[in-house]
């Protein structure tokens with residue numbers, strides 16, 4: 001059965017065919033079969049189901065390259081009495097308090113809520129980075145259950161650290177390994193996996209050796225926070241007499257299958273090394289600003305040929321907010337209003353797709369034949385001309401995640417006209433609220 005979404009402005013992200021004013025996308029099963037003018041596409045598939053976009057924008061679903069679904073339960077949480085004045089304090093007194101209270105059930109409900117919110121913001125692929133030190137074994141499988149229920153594309157890992165002691169390290173490696181094998185067996189590209197680690201400052205040399213060995217045996221990439229705050233650098237220099245990028249690289253962690261998140265406090269030499277390794281970098285501007293850790297040298301990294309994408313780090317799920325943040329933050333940081341006009345778009349659209357596609361067999365992030373049918377409809381009423389040359393400006397200053405009305409993932413219609421199709425959102429959010437209360441009561 002073929003479905004056509006047509007009669008809309010199609011922004012394909014395909015360089016050979018980027019913009020169709022009266023366009024349509026046809027898909028059969030999980031894959032896109034055709035993209036072109038509506039009249040042409042409907043003539044090719046006369047018996048297809050037709051979804052009328054009514055002039056709205058048809059574009060690929062957004063991709064979030066670094067997320068913590070469990071952080072959803074921090075929304076409204078009672079914070080420690082003393083305000084945290086350092087990044088280390090934020091970790092110890094907020095995130096490491098929350099994650100130790102998580103059970104397998106609360107992991108599941110927080111992931112359901114995060115995935116529902118992602119879909120509402122047009123995000124169809126999420127790379128999650130998970131921690132629940134008292135509920136490690138089975139946690140990734142519960143996140144996968146949540147992703148399957150909502151119908152979103154997801155990549156999961158458990159962030160191993162020495163915070164959980166020797167047994168926690170063993171459990172973390174085993175959980176990642178089991179989930180990686182499961183995702184390989186599934187082979188449907190809806191559920192991917194990486195070998196996760198927290199950050200080098202919570203990983204001993206022995207742990208890094210074990211994790212590196214396990215990842216290589218499973219032929220998988222790694223997903224780790226890198227030089228997020230000054231604490232990570234100071235720890236590395238003090239204890240190992242080297243910088244974080246150098247230390248991780250010496251264990252073979254940084255490679256063209258891996259994701260290094262943040263990379264804020266990095267030297268010129270580290271930027272060059274990052275580009276040479278081929279590792280992907282996920283930049284999370286709102287999180288960096290909120291934690292007051294600084295601004296990643298994004299433009300310098302891009303100049304050196306590094307693959308830099310965009311993540312939300314659990315700050316929210318709307319990556320269009322991150323787009324705007326990168327645009328403004330780079331200018332602010334460089335004291336130069338002329339910079340960062342094009343780079344944020346390349347990061348969100350081209351680079352995020354490249355990063356996700358390195359984790360799957362097929363392709364997302366582009367409306368073109370043979371790509372996965374991950375498609376969104378955006379109810380955006382342009383106040384000025386929307387043309388191929390003005391799309392970028394409309395994306396930056398106009399279009400928001402909440403303008404998304406319809407979401408298709410892997411050829412399945414998940415949300416239509418702002419209503420979830422096969423799931424009871426109110427009921428699931430009610431369950432999430434009860435689950436969050438269970439966590440909050442134990443703080």
Ligand SMILES: [Zn+2]
Nearest residue numbers: 129225261313
């Ligand atoms: Zn993170």
